[in-house]
Amino acid sequence: MVDIIAKKKSGNVNTQEEIDFITKGILNGTVPDYQLSAWLMAVCLKGMDFDESYMLTQSVVNSGEIMDLSSLGDIIVDKHSTGGVGDKTTLVLAALLAAAGIPVAKLSGRGLGFTGGTIDKLESIKGFKAELSNDEFINQVKNVGAAIVSQTANLTPADKKMYELRDVTATIDSIPLIAASVVSKKFAAGSNVIVLDVKCGSGAFMKTLEEAEALSVTMTEIGKRAGKPVICVITSMAQPLGNTVGNGIEVYESIKTLQNEGPEDLNDLCLYLGAISLVKAGKVKTIEEGKELLSQKLKDGSAFTKFKEMIKAQHGDVEYLENPDKLIRTKFEYELISESSGYVAKLDALTVAKASKALGTGREKKEDSIDYTAGICLYKKIGDNVNKGESLAKIYANSEQSGQNAKEFLNQAYEISSEKPQIPELIIKVIE
Incomplete structure (x- = not known):
């Protein structure tokens, strides 16, 4: 395994046999986490060509069950x-x-x-x-x-193990x-x-x-x-x-x-x-x-x-x-009110995700429980006209604290401008 890591560290190509050795070693425990982590870092820094990427994909596919549809x-x-x-x-x-x-x-x-x-x-x-x-x-x-x-x-059990290590x-x-x-x-x-x-x-x-x-x-x-x-x-x-x-x-x-x-x-x-x-x-x-x-x-x-x-x-x-209203019944509802008039210039997706997570809709660890009814409804998106005092979004929360935390994030996600912005193109490119 040391030779396989060294080869990739030097920027060389791993063979199918070497990649199979790694995925088999993940499953039978002969490749320890520290060596797998070292190889993953070498791949991260030196990359892989398309043939190697394909070989890794096939090796991971073959590490587990393949469904017959x-x-x-x-x-x-x-x-x-x-x-x-x-x-x-x-x-x-x-x-x-x-x-x-x-x-x-x-x-x-x-x-x-x-x-x-x-x-x-x-x-x-x-x-x-x-x-x-x-x-x-x-x-x-x-x-x-x-x-x-x-x-x-x-x-793909080999992928599961690799993903856990890549994460940390x-x-x-x-x-x-x-x-x-x-x-x-x-x-x-x-x-x-x-x-x-x-x-x-x-x-x-x-x-x-x-x-x-x-x-x-x-x-x-x-x-x-x-x-x-x-x-x-x-x-x-x-x-x-x-x-x-x-x-x-x-x-x-x-x-x-x-x-x-x-x-x-x-x-x-x-x-x-x-x-x-x-x-x-x-x-x-x-x-x-x-x-x-x-x-x-x-x-x-x-x-x-x-x-x-x-x-x-x-x-x-x-x-x-x-009766889909049953899906959004929460204890508290809050409105995010616009403090100025103009156009929505920005609605940062990552910050909206943080607002949603503050409501308990996501998880940090696999075993975390989540809130199914909490969430956010966005009334205004990029390019929309907005008047001062108008509602930008509605927050559905099951605790006052989570609702207020979400509101703070959501406030940061919105940016109002006097000039109408360009609306981002949804479908950017097709590659096949």
Whole structure:
């Protein structure tokens, strides 16, 4: 192992055999944490070429179970987001694609750090069951068209160990390591067409366009070497997506979107990512045609019906979907009032995430419990006109202290200017 570390430390390429030695050593305990940490730091500082990134991805995939979804058809599309603030696209997209006849077999995570988790959001619906056996999972996709379940420990166990160490050794921000971690999970989950929503900006892991592009290129190159299309859509996370941040409150907004009453940015992004998925699945020829088809599914109610079917199949109380106000019942509500007139020049996504976290909607450690009903509704976003005394946002809190703490963060997130700013472009670039 020392030779493998030294080789990477000198900036040389590790072979498949060497990388396999590491992943096997992680599983059987022959590679201790201190050596694995040293190798991860060497990768972080010296990088990996695309072939190495692919070899690491394959090695991590082979470290655990690989799901067989072939009984669902030839094309299994998976959409994944690199994580943002207010990012509830999976909830809307799963129902939209299923309504359009594309099977959605989605493994999702819980929230950690400042990004919310899809499973946490769904578990704000009373009774929702996120843990299904493989057979239950596949049968539900066959019967309903969609299932969203929590990731199992059997997939990519080597990645789990690497991630835990990266978290405490300042090696999170390595593009080859991020790429291998993201793509290996998708390959192990049985998908063969992968659409990745790569977030970029203050509320994302990739703060700059350059970083987002570098990550996207690495992930698409891994896909090419594996013979599986990986399409990366770089999208802005300069401000939160949609108008809500939290758990239940984001389900509330997803329901509104599926009823064709959602905010424009969330609606546009879901239609775009969905249309790309339809093109890759051979359902439509062009993105415009795909968007039109999915728009119809929102208008005719079939997407919302599909969402209800999925929630019901996973033991969720459909009453929460019929009366979504149940998702946001808190003890306290606060308004953030604007102290000046003008335009919203900035709405910093990371600071909004901190406000949401102050309400107890996120977790610091995996075992932390979270508040499902607390959250934030943003009335004003970048470019919106605002008058002095008007409400910028509403805070739903279950304690006075958490509500006041969130209000302080939210106040810092907003910047009001006399000049109308340029509204950030939502969909920045597609790399495939």
